[in-house]
Amino acid sequence: MKIIIDATVMQLPATGVAKATLGLYSACLNQFPSLQVSALHRRPLKCRFPENMHAEYRGRCLPREVWRAFFLPTYVMIKQPDFVHFPWNGNVPKGLSNTKVINTLNDVLPLAIPGYFKSTQDEKAYRRRVQADLDRTDVLITISEYSKNEILSNFSVKSEPVVIPLGPTLPFEHGKLSQDVLHGGDYFVYVGGYDARKGLDKLIKNFISLHREKIITTRLILTGSKNYFSAEFKCLVDEGVQLGIIEEKGYVPDEELAMLLINSIALIYPSQYEGFGLPPLEAMALGCPVITTRYTSIPEVCGDA
Numbered sequence: 001m002k003i004i005i006d007a008t009v010m011q012l013p014a015t016g017v018a019k020a021t022l023g024l025y026s027a028c029l030n031q032f033p034s035l036q037v038s039a040l041h042r043r044p045l046k047c048r049f050p051e052n053m054h055a056e057y058r059g060r061c062l063p064r065e066v067w068r069a070f071f072l073p074t075y076v077m078i079k080q081p082d083f084v085h086f087p088w089n090g091n092v093p094k095g096l097s098n099t100k101v102i103n104t105l106n107d108v109l110p111l112a113i114p115g116y117f118k119s120t121q122d123e124k125a126y127r128r129r130v131q132a133d134l135d136r137t138d139v140l141i142t143i144s145e146y147s148k149n150e151i152l153s154n155f156s157v158k159s160e161p162v163v164i165p166l167g168p169t170l171p172f173e174h175g176k177l178s179q180d181v182l183h184g185g186d187y188f189v190y191v192g193g194y195d196a197r198k199g200l201d202k203l204i205k206n207f208i209s210l211h212r213e214k215i216i217t218t219r220l221i222l223t224g225s226k227n228y229f230s231a232e233f234k235c236l237v238d239e240g241v242q243l244g245i246i247e248e249k250g251y252v253p254d255e256e257l258a259m260l261l262i263n264s265i266a267l268i269y270p271s272q273y274e275g276f277g278l279p280p281l282e283a284m285a286l287g288c289p290v291i292t293t294r295y296t297s298i299p300e301v302c303g304d305a
Helices: 016-031 064-079 120-135 145-154 179-183 200-212 231-243 254-262 278-285 298-302
Strands: 002-006 036-041 053-057 083-086 100-104 139-142 187-190 219-223 246-250 266-269 290-292
Touching: 002 016, 002 064, 016 036, 016 053, 139 145, 200 219, 200 231, 219 254, 231 246, 254 278, 266 278, 278 290, 278 298, 290 298
Parallel strands: 002 036, 002 083, 036 053, 083 100, 100 139, 187 219, 187 266, 219 246, 266 290
Antiparallel strands: none
């Protein structure tokens, strides 16, 4: 069996979608070594592939829209794989023939987040785009029961979505850690980008307040892309940094992130909207306690922990 993956998401620095996709195919190839899997991309990749999976660097001179709309379908037509997989929330082009389409739609969170769309026209455009992708999809994958139910509530699908939950990917073994590392550090850690849906503004506001009232003395370390989604949020972060109680690390490599989690008091993950919520799973897999919410898909990940 031959599968071609649209590897566009793997051109970005270490995303959860890229890790999940590589993990999925690594597991498939372990069980079915005869599987032929290739990843098609137009820009250099930012991740490592399993040995028995290879990359096809093609169409690098073409604009992104031309590559997707014309080059990708033509390449698939020539190679004639059994399946072509779009792992990054659709973007399935027209004109795919003689193959089955796999689409991983991680979530439809824009429809759940109040005020996400600037206008009803924007929401209608989003719905049309997702429905067009689903109409071209033969096998639909999603990552949680929550996402599955939201997809079925809002869209028409050819067949019921297949739920494949994410798995932990951070590379650490407890047996190789020293007792000093396992002892724990004097800080909490947040993992994930800065986004209004993550509840970071409330977290930092309360964290600063607790410090001013001298109820806590520990630091808060923030990791992930620094997207200051409002002027008020930027001021809150700056205040915490100036007080010496908040540290911004930005993007950190997997090895460093694993150490931060293992050596912390707990992961704080106050998100309100998640299609899955990988950071709590990564933390628990490393023995790090988690403080989080009961919204959307998070109870599926954390259970009664």
